[in-house]
Amino acid sequence: MENLKENLNDQQLEAVTETEGYVRVIAGAGSGKTKALTQRYAYIVDALGINTSNILCVTFTNKAAQEMRKRVKKLVGTNSDLSYITTYHGFCVRVLREDINKIAYPKNFIIMDVEDQKTVLRQVYAERGLTSKVFTFKQVLRYISKQKSTQEYLRYILESKKQETDNEIEKIFRRYLEKQQRNFALDFDDLLNFTLYLFINNPDVLEKWQKRLHYIQVDETQDSSQKQFMLIELLSQYHKNLFVVGDPDQTIYEWRGAKPEILVDFDKQFPESKTIIMNQNYRSTPNILSLGNHIIKNNKIRVDKDMFTENPKGVDVVHFHAQNDYEEGLWVANEIKRLLSEENCTYSDVAILYRANHISRSIEQSLIRENIPYSVFGGIRFFERKEIKDVLAYLRLIQFEDDFSFLRIVNTPSRGLGKKFLESVAKIADQQNTSLYTALKDNLKHRELSRKGAIEFVQLIEKYKKEKIDFIVSDLVKAVMDESGLTSYYRTDGDTDRLDNIKELQNSIILLETQDEAPIDLMEYLQEIALYTDMDIEDDSNDRIKLMTIHTSKGLEFPFVFLCGFTEGILPSAMAIKERRAKAIEEERRLTYVAITRAEKAFYMTESEGYNFSLGTSKYPSRFLFEISDNYYVSKGELSQEIIKAAKAQLKSDTTQQLIQKKFEVGDIVHHQIWKEGKVIAVNDVKGEYQIEFLEIGKTKPITYEFKGLTKVEGSSEPTGDDKNKKTDLEEDWTALIEEKDRKRGSQLLKNDEEEQPPANKNEKGNSKQSKEKDNNLWSRLKDLWS
Numbered sequence: 001m002e003n004l005k006e007n008l009n010d011q012q013l014e015a016v017t018e019t020e021g022y023v024r025v026i027a028g029a030g031s032g033k034t035k036a037l038t039q040r041y042a043y044i045v046d047a048l049g050i051n052t053s054n055i056l057c058v059t060f061t062n063k064a065a066q067e068m069r070k071r072v073k074k075l076v077g078t079n080s081d082l083s084y085i086t087t088y089h090g091f092c093v094r095v096l097r098e099d100i101n102k103i104a105y106p107k108n109f110i111i112m113d114v115e116d117q118k119t120v121l122r123q124v125y126a127e128r129g130l131t132s133k134v135f136t137f138k139q140v141l142r143y144i145s146k147q148k149s150t151q152e153y154l155r156y157i158l159e160s161k162k163q164e165t166d167n168e169i170e171k172i173f174r175r176y177l178e179k180q181q182r183n184f185a186l187d188f189d190d191l192l193n194f195t196l197y198l199f200i201n202n203p204d205v206l207e208k209w210q211k212r213l214h215y216i217q218v219d220e221t222q223d224s225s226q227k228q229f230m231l232i233e234l235l236s237q238y239h240k241n242l243f244v245v246g247d248p249d250q251t252i253y254e255w256r257g258a259k260p261e262i263l264v265d266f267d268k269q270f271p272e273s274k275t276i277i278m279n280q281n282y283r284s285t286p287n288i289l290s291l292g293n294h295i296i297k298n299n300k301i302r303v304d305k306d307m308f309t310e311n312p313k314g315v316d317v318v319h320f321h322a323q324n325d326y327e328e329g330l331w332v333a334n335e336i337k338r339l340l341s342e343e344n345c346t347y348s349d350v351a352i353l354y355r356a357n358h359i360s361r362s363i364e365q366s367l368i369r370e371n372i373p374y375s376v377f378g379g380i381r382f383f384e385r386k387e388i389k390d391v392l393a394y395l396r397l398i399q400f401e402d403d404f405s406f407l408r409i410v411n412t413p414s415r416g417l418g419k420k421f422l423e424s425v426a427k428i429a430d431q432q433n434t435s436l437y438t439a440l441k442d443n444l445k446h447r448e449l450s451r452k453g454a455i456e457f458v459q460l461i462e463k464y465k466k467e468k469i470d471f472i473v474s475d476l477v478k479a480v481m482d483e484s485g486l487t488s489y490y491r492t493d494g495d496t497d498r499l500d501n502i503k504e505l506q507n508s509i510i511l512l513e514t515q516d517e518a519p520i521d522l523m524e525y526l527q528e529i530a531l532y533t534d535m536d537i538e539d540d541s542n543d544r545i546k547l548m549t550i551h552t553s554k555g556l557e558f559p560f561v562f563l564c565g566f567t568e569g570i571l572p573s574a575m576a577i578k579e580r581r582a583k584a585i586e587e588e589r590r591l592t593y594v595a596i597t598r599a600e601k602a603f604y605m606t607e608s609e610g611y612n613f614s615l616g617t618s619k620y621p622s623r624f625l626f627e628i629s630d631n632y633y634v635s636k637g638e639l640s641q642e643i644i645k646a647a648k649a650q651l652k653s654d655t656t657q658q659l660i661q662k663k664f665e666v667g668d669i670v671h672h673q674i675w676k677e678g679k680v681i682a683v684n685d686v687k688g689e690y691q692i693e694f695l696e697i698g699k700t701k702p703i704t705y706e707f708k709g710l711t712k713v714e715g716s717s718e719p720t721g722d723d724k725n726k727k728t729d730l731e732e733d734w735t736a737l738i739e740e741k742d743r744k745r746g747s748q749l750l751k752n753d754e755e756e757q758p759p760a761n762k763n764e765k766g767n768s769k770q771s772k773e774k775d776n777n778l779w780s781r782l783k784d785l786w787s
């Protein structure tokens with residue numbers, strides 16, 4: 001047992017041995033959170049003698065769960081059942097496999113991933129004669145997920161409460177639900193919803209699970225959604241041993257529902273809870289850590305905590321500004337070579353991080369050129385991505401008429417040329433001993449080949465075979481993409497990543513064209529590119545540089561880290577800012593913080609000038625770079641005053657900050673586009689939100705400053721000076737209305753509580769008045785969330 005306490009600092013030791021009750025650990029980057037969580041689990045097993053099947057440990061990703069099981073196995077031996085070290089979804093699958101029959105669904109349900117969802121949608125589209133011009137799959141999948149945030153759809157599936165609708169997207173959704181039901185399939189949203197529904201409607205099942213799970217631990221709590229955490233809260237209500245750990249500064253999934261408030265306000269929700277702050281960093285040098293601290297301080301929504309480290313000072317953080325992305329990639333490759341020769345490190349000690357996948361293109365090209373082995377962690381190499389291969393296949397077919405390219409694109413996008421058609425082409429090619437393309441071109445009148453799609457395809461290729469000399473390659477790519485239908489194929493599929501990658505490819509060709517004195521032709525380009533698409537760099541060694549997005553790097557650490565593409569519009573992402581405004585800026589800053597704090601010995605930030613084809617603007621360094629004082633890093637490369645001036649001017653015109661101005665004051669009566677009249681009862685400048693008490697629904701809701709569907713009801717301002725004690729007519733009406741509504745609601749709530757209380761806990765703790773109130777509160781919050 002003593003070995004479980006070894007090498008822990010005081011806070012870590014406390015986290016490991018405080019096993020009873022509600023405990024929160026706010027653990028900064030590199031503070032040994034994973035280590036503490038793992039040792040705590042082992043301590044509960046080894047020192048307390050608890051069976052692993054009574055401990056639930058929820059992690060955020062499958063990768064983290066695997067890693068944790070591996071580490072726990074080392075500590076507690078190999079015979080234990082570690083299947084309750086899992087993700088939220090993994091746990092829900094366990095519950096449903098055991099008990100889903102209680103809500104009349106079979107235990108052998110199947111789980112649908114996104115591809116399966118698209119297959120179902122394809123069927124629905126075919127039945128209804130729809131095309132992606134009406135709705136893209138991405139739009140429908142978003143709609144489905146949104147609808148699944150309410151309980152209504154569960155009634156549709158499980159209680160067959162069906163109603164008519166005229167709304168087309170709703171019709172698609174309902175057909176999707178019917179198909180799901182017929183196949184007893186559950187998508188990822190369902191796993192959590194079905195589990196909550198099962199527990200809410202079957203108190204005996206909930207009680208069984210509550211009793212089974214004596215100890216519950218949650219990792220990366222800052223990234224849990226409200227519903228996920230409610231599941232945990234429900235489960236913890238019997239034994240009341242809940243341990244949550246996380247770092248609000250590393251919340252990077254707010255865009256998909258993470259609620260860092262769960263961790264931040266844990267002490268308010270559980271006043272009897274204990275908080276442990278772990279702020280000693282063991283990973284990074286002081287130079288790296290102070291850069292991280294310095295950047296994250298600019299965020300408003302956070303628990304203030306400065307991390308410290310006793311590690312030796314180490315080398316300076318470096319910023320490199322390149323004249324173009326070719327130079328940026330080359331500099332990174334050369335610096336890696338220098339590290340390998342001077343720092344006695346291996347390739348796998350180095351990680352290259354970026355915000356968006358397409359950034360990897362220029363880096364990958366320089367690594368290949370310089371013969372540096374690499375792998376793309378959790379992703380695909382740039383030149384192996386489907387969309388890139390498709391575009392290059394068109395170019396190759398135009399140049400070489402080869403069979404590989406032909407097979408890849410003859411039916412991409414779909415021209416109705418299926419398997420049978422291809423068999424006919426292959427047969428004729430065999431008989432005439434020619435390539436597939438030539439066989440098709442020469443036999444378009446043949447009964448089996450004479451199809452509209454085939455004729456148009458051949459016309460397209462022939463046209464560009466003739467015209468290719470008139471085009472520079474970058475224009476040729478654009479023309480072929482547009483005319484072949486590839487552009488609209490990727491646009492309607494709605495996967496913006498793919499379009500960004502194609503733009504990145506065009507970008508690289510333009511760069512090549514502007515660098516070379518003489519224009520390159522298609523043949524030359526394809527020869528150049530063959531270097532990157534041939535996989536001769538593959539070798540069996542595992543010693544490789546790792547390339548990955550910042551999101552993928554979460555929880556990992558590397559001695560040497562490069563953050564590439566530190567460019568405004570990429571980090572912070574222009575798309576995220578467009579969608580989520582000021583909130584996105586904070587999340588993007590946290591992403592930068594995550595990237596910095598992955599580094600142990602050295603951290604580099606690089607960016608380059610040029611043109612951003614995705615945004616259609618010039619490239620400037622990230623606004624975050626300008627937030628860092630000069631003494632935190634050394635600058636390399638030539639960053640001119642003009643670029644700095646232009647970058648700052650561009651930032652000034654950014655409207656993000658203006659949009660978060662507060663428009664209403666406490667006491668104002670406002671009109672909400674859905675919930676009608678409400679009164680502002682509090683404002684929170686830090687979070688940028690109002691608390692508004694809505695009359696019609698009888699609830700108080702947090703509404704962001706940015707929300708446009710809110711207008712002030714005239715004459716409703718808070719009285720000032722002498723008028724302070726006088727109430728306006730409007731206010732008096734308002735108060736009377738609220739009192740009336742409260743009277744009605746009060747009697748209704750009493751009734752509901754009698755009907756829907758969870759089973760009374762038989763242990764002492766569960767019977768206290770305080771916990772009963774809290775439990776009831778949880779039920780009403782759950783109802784709120786799903787109403």
Ligand SMILES: Nc1ncnc2c1ncn2[C@@H]1O[C@H](COP(=O)(O)OP(=O)(O)OP(=O)(O)O)[C@@H](O)[C@H]1O
Binds near residue numbers: 034
């Ligand atoms: N008490 C300690 N003594 C020495 N090294 C430690 C101690 N605690 C943790 N470490 C080391 O510090 C590094 C960071 O630990 P860990 O990965 O557990 O941090 P973390 O809090 O999960 O980080 P992050 O949230 O940033 O991913 C690891 O290399 C770990 O071995």
